[in-house]
Amino acid sequence: xxxxxxxxxSRCIGCHACVVGCESLNSxxxxxxxxxxxxxxLGSYPDVTRWIVPxxxxxxxxxxxxxxxxxxxxTRGDGGIVRVDAHRCVGCGLxxxxxxxxxxxxxxxxxxxxxxxxxxERLSDGRQPLCVETxxxxxxxxxxLDNPQSEIRKRMEEGGADFLxxxxxxxxxxxxxxxxxxIQASPDALSVLESEIARRAQIKS
Amino acid sequence: xxxxxxxxxxxxxxxxxxxxxxGLLARVKDGVLERVxxxxxxxxxxxxxxxxxxxxxxxxxxxxxxxxxxxxTGPKGTEAFERISWDEAMEILTERISEVRQSHGPxxxxxxxxxxxxxxxxxxxxxxxxxxxxxxxNFSSWSPYVCYxxxxxxxxxxIGGPTYTRPDYDRADLILEWFTGGGQGGPSRGGVxxxxxxxxxxPKKILDRLDRGAKLVVINPQLIPLAANGxxxxxxxxxxxxxxxxxxxxxxxxIDRELYDRDFVSRWCEGFExxxxxxxxxxxxxxxxxxxxxxxxxxxxxxxxxxxxxxVIRVSEAPQKRDLQAFGTAIPILIAITGHLDRPGANVxxxxxxxxxxxxxADRVSGDVREKVLGADRFYIxxxxxxxxxxxxxxxxxxxxxxxxxxxxxxxxSNPVSTARDPARIAQALRELDFLAQFDVTLNPTSRFxxxxxxxxxxxxxxxxxxLWGNHLALSQKVISPLGESRDELEVTLDLACxxxxxxxxxxxxREVMVRDFLSPSGVDLEELRAxxxxxxxxxxxxxxxxYERYEKSFGRLPGGRVQLxxxxxxxxxxxxxxxxxxxxxxxxxxxxxxREYPLHFTDEHSDVFSHxxxxxxxxxxxxxxxxxxxxxxxxxxxxHGLGSGDWxxxxxxxxxxxxxxxxxxxxxxxxxxxxxxxxxxxxGLGLPEMPSHEGGVNPNALYPWEPxxxxxxxxxxxxxxxxxxxxxxxxxxxxxx
Numbered sequence: 001x002x003x004x005x006x007x008x009x010s011r012c013i014g015c016h017a018c019v020v021g022c023e024s025l026n027s028x029x030x031x032x033x034x035x036x037x038x039x040x041x042l043g044s045y046p047d048v049t050r051w052i053v054p055x056x057x058x059x060x061x062x063x064x065x066x067x068x069x070x071x072x073x074x075t076r077g078d079g080g081i082v083r084v085d086a087h088r089c090v091g092c093g094l095x096x097x098x099x100x101x102x103x104x105x106x107x108x109x110x111x112x113x114x115x116x117x118x119x120x121e122r123l124s125d126g127r128q129p130l131c132v133e134t135x136x137x138x139x140x141x142x143x144x145l146d147n148p149q150s151e152i153r154k155r156m157e158e159g160g161a162d163f164l165x166x167x168x169x170x171x172x173x174x175x176x177x178x179x180x181x182x183i184q185a186s187p188d189a190l191s192v193l194e195s196e197i198a199r200r201a202q203i204k205s
Numbered sequence: 206x207x208x209x210x211x212x213x214x215x216x217x218x219x220x221x222x223x224x225x226x227x228g229l230l231a232r233v234k235d236g237v238l239e240r241v242x243x244x245x246x247x248x249x250x251x252x253x254x255x256x257x258x259x260x261x262x263x264x265x266x267x268x269x270x271x272x273x274x275x276x277x278t279g280p281k282g283t284e285a286f287e288r289i290s291w292d293e294a295m296e297i298l299t300e301r302i303s304e305v306r307q308s309h310g311p312x313x314x315x316x317x318x319x320x321x322x323x324x325x326x327x328x329x330x331x332x333x334x335x336x337x338x339x340x341x342x343n344f345s346s347w348s349p350y351v352c353y354x355x356x357x358x359x360x361x362x363x364i365g366g367p368t369y370t371r372p373d374y375d376r377a378d379l380i381l382e383w384f385t386g387g388g389q390g391g392p393s394r395g396g397v398x399x400x401x402x403x404x405x406x407x408p409k410k411i412l413d414r415l416d417r418g419a420k421l422v423v424i425n426p427q428l429i430p431l432a433a434n435g436x437x438x439x440x441x442x443x444x445x446x447x448x449x450x451x452x453x454x455x456x457x458x459x460i461d462r463e464l465y466d467r468d469f470v471s472r473w474c475e476g477f478e479x480x481x482x483x484x485x486x487x488x489x490x491x492x493x494x495x496x497x498x499x500x501x502x503x504x505x506x507x508x509x510x511x512x513x514x515x516x517v518i519r520v521s522e523a524p525q526k527r528d529l530q531a532f533g534t535a536i537p538i539l540i541a542i543t544g545h546l547d548r549p550g551a552n553v554x555x556x557x558x559x560x561x562x563x564x565x566x567a568d569r570v571s572g573d574v575r576e577k578v579l580g581a582d583r584f585y586i587x588x589x590x591x592x593x594x595x596x597x598x599x600x601x602x603x604x605x606x607x608x609x610x611x612x613x614x615x616x617x618x619s620n621p622v623s624t625a626r627d628p629a630r631i632a633q634a635l636r637e638l639d640f641l642a643q644f645d646v647t648l649n650p651t652s653r654f655x656x657x658x659x660x661x662x663x664x665x666x667x668x669x670x671x672x673l674w675g676n677h678l679a680l681s682q683k684v685i686s687p688l689g690e691s692r693d694e695l696e697v698t699l700d701l702a703c704x705x706x707x708x709x710x711x712x713x714x715x716r717e718v719m720v721r722d723f724l725s726p727s728g729v730d731l732e733e734l735r736a737x738x739x740x741x742x743x744x745x746x747x748x749x750x751x752x753y754e755r756y757e758k759s760f761g762r763l764p765g766g767r768v769q770l771x772x773x774x775x776x777x778x779x780x781x782x783x784x785x786x787x788x789x790x791x792x793x794x795x796x797x798x799x800x801r802e803y804p805l806h807f808t809d810e811h812s813d814v815f816s817h818x819x820x821x822x823x824x825x826x827x828x829x830x831x832x833x834x835x836x837x838x839x840x841x842x843x844x845x846h847g848l849g850s851g852d853w854x855x856x857x858x859x860x861x862x863x864x865x866x867x868x869x870x871x872x873x874x875x876x877x878x879x880x881x882x883x884x885x886x887x888x889x890g891l892g893l894p895e896m897p898s899h900e901g902g903v904n905p906n907a908l909y910p911w912e913p914x915x916x917x918x919x920x921x922x923x924x925x926x927x928x929x930x931x932x933x934x935x936x937x938x939x940x941x942x943x
Binding site: 009010011012013014015016017019020021023024025030039041043044045046048049050051052130133134135136137138139178181182185 | 240241242243250252253254255256259260262406408409412415416428430431432433434435436442814815825826827828829830839870871872873874875890891
């Protein structure tokens with residue numbers, strides 16, 4: 001069982017329901033960063049396009065956050081879900097620095113790291129992550145990448161499955177449909193996208 | 206203590222649109238609302254909730270909430286209040302209302318209904334009934350005056366029908382999303398929705414069709430999110446306010462190239478010859494000069510629309526134009542002559558399967574008092590049998606005492622100082638009232654002119670409210686008890702009605718009896734509806750209409766039973782019978798030479814995904830995404846003015862000035878500055894202070910012209926010209942916690 005997400009860019013309208021939903025369920029703090037939205041333009045007016053790209057925790061198979069953690073607070077568990085154990089976390093902040101996607105932040109109220117765990121508790125109730133369930137555009141799909149019959153596998157086969165940040169080599173388990181369109185929108189598309197990701201990774205709160 | 210958790214099925218108050226809202230499941234633990242999720246059984250939103258809806262706990266537990274009644278102790282213009290009891294508050298209200306009626310007359314009492322304290326059919330009807338029972342005709346609200354009402358008026362005047370026509374997205378092959386403001390549209394009222402909310406699952410409908418190969422055209426001065434991610438096959442960056450020119454030119458092309466539906470036109474329209482002759486001058490080349498859209502693109506769009514059988518047009522609900530007659534009639538004309546009226550995949554009428562409601566006792570307003578409604582001589586008000594007061598006339602009456610100066614006003618969930626034009630004029634007018642009572646969830650700039658402010662309970666704290674959409678009945682239910690001494694505005698109104706001796710007409714103050722009465726036309730009783738829990742009840746019939754081409758019935762009330770391409774009623778009223786381009790007051794054609802001092806075009810985004818009108822900006826989950834009031838400016842334009850991202854800029858029009866931050870945006874016409882409506886709120890949770898509404902503040906309403914107005918509806922312009930000047934941070938910015 002390997003859980004992952006598939007995000008269909010053609011269906012994301014940048015409404016931030018995923019962001020606020022996650023904040024209301026998980027961190028309870030605004031701007032908490034478990035899922036973020038990139039929003040940038042390519043080209044110049046009038047030949048300009050706009051791209052809105054959700055940037056969740058990538059639930060990597062080679063997660064730097066896990067590698068740097070000396071306290072076994074950050075682990076990969078069932079279904080390959082990457083998560084923070086708040087009891088073990090001492091708040092060193094290394095995982096926050098290590099994540100090239102900027103998916104981790106420190107919680108000021110606890111001093112511990114905060115990160116996405118695909119709404120693990122909901123999964124055990126047979127639910128899906130909240131971002132997936134609440135998205136008005138139905139842009140995010142969740143499922144078992146190991147199951148060839150799963151909706152997510154089918155969609156990936158139909159629509160193509162690309163991922164972000166190839167240079168990082170962390171093997172993300174969040175895939176995107178429609179990245180091809182983005183890359184082809186302008187000669188500098190890829191570098192703009194990568195610098196947007198890097199820029200968001202700098203924002204630690 | 207054992208933790209008790211429960212889930213309560215209810216309806217959302219995130220955007221508060223009339224009649225019906227998205228279904229929610231509220232998660233409550235030990236009597237505290239923890240969070241909300243979508244109700245998967247609700248056919249409108251199918252389990253999805255937008256950002257505003259999800260912020261419900263912060264809306265309810267907002268530390269800015271007023272939790273007890275307060276009475277003014279200092280001069281107007283200040284927030285000098287003292288706490289009083291509800292008993293005292295109700296006594297004051299009873300006394301002041303009685304006094305106005307007796308000493309002056311019922312028409313001297315105004316009631317205005319906004320949205321922050323609740324805005325559903327039940328609220329609307331109860332407020333009307335209350336006011337009419339008191340004998341006053343002066344009900345005012347945004348919808349009739351500036352928002353949806355005027356546009357609906359022109360729509361029906363042209364093509365009849367029971368409602369506005371709604372896009373049949375589920376079957377459309379071509380989707381025209383035409384937003385005359387800058388943002389993603391405004392509030393809806395049973396017709397056209399906005400992508401700033403999830404109402405009626407419009408986002409999903411459009412996206413599903415695009416997945417199936419439908420094409421999307423976005424007409425907007427800015428590259429809105431809908432057009433992002435390669436969705437739009439065409440983005441038409443139109444100069445703000447010039448939409449009538451585009452519409453008229455499209456009609457020109459369609460007639461000139463004979464692309465109209467001949468059968469429909471000959472069988473169901475009248476005035477075609479007059480229209481044809483009239484639009485000859487509205488060539489694409491003519492329109493290009495005005496709109497900034499290349500003539501070729503205009504012609505291509507007209508052809509594409511006319512030649513695609515399943516094509517829809519959606520325009521923003523509140524076009525807010527002086528030139529509303531041209532635009533408001535051109536759009537239904539376009540829909541009609543191209544054969545896109547009430548056909549699959551086109552613009553269709555919406556007929557709910559049932560009805561909720563009770564009599565609003567309009568006959569309690571005597572004939573001669575009805576004539577005294579403010580704005581009575583306006584054609585629009587007359588056409589509605591004087592059903593409501595025109596807000597601009599309310600303001601003029603307060604300011605000038607003509608035809609008479611109203612004495613008292615009840616404001617339910619409305620903040621005109623921020624949301625109406627222009628703030629200084631509104632504030633001055635409100636000072637003239639002898640008595641202003643405001644009912645709301647938090648204080649706002651209008652509170653500075655209130656004599657009494659009463660704490661409104663949020664929808665999540667109020668009892669049963671049945672709502673009907675299409676054929677689905679749902680129930681908004683109480684999730685938690687009202688905070689502090691806040692009360693349901695419905696209960697307060699019933700209580701007040703009884704104290705004023707009108708109990709017999711107000712169910713003796715019994716809210717539940719009123720609710721049963723409201724529900725009864727549906728044929729479903731309250732127990733059944735409660736028992737249906739999160740599923741609600743489907744009445745007979747389909748949620749979405751399956752019947753098409755209901756022309757005979759829909760045109761029945763039009764002169765000759767035909768679509769009015771030449772509008773006989775308007776002509777009889779002394780107005781142009783054909784859509785005639787006037788433009789906005791500060792367009793180059795109307796104000797030549799203005800561009801020397803004010804070179805850029807200005808309008809504002811009426812709404813966005815993080816706020817609603819002038820409220821919800823004090824909720825950290827939302828405000829953190831868009832913390833400062835800004836204007837969007839194209840990077841080259843900014844550069845010309847020595848402006849960079851985040852700089853403070855003075856935006857000055859011939860009428861007023863505001864100071865906001867610069868947001869650079871490549872997806873914007875270079876000659877446009879794009880503001881945002883409704884800013885004033887601070888967000889103490891994020892260390893952000895309240896900001897001024899008036900001159901030098903953050904409110905674009907200070908910039909627009911008050912006149913001239915559309916002669917038919919009184920609609921005024923949301924367009925002006927501006928110049929920019931880099932400046933230092935405004936004083937309020939000193940109070941920002943960094």
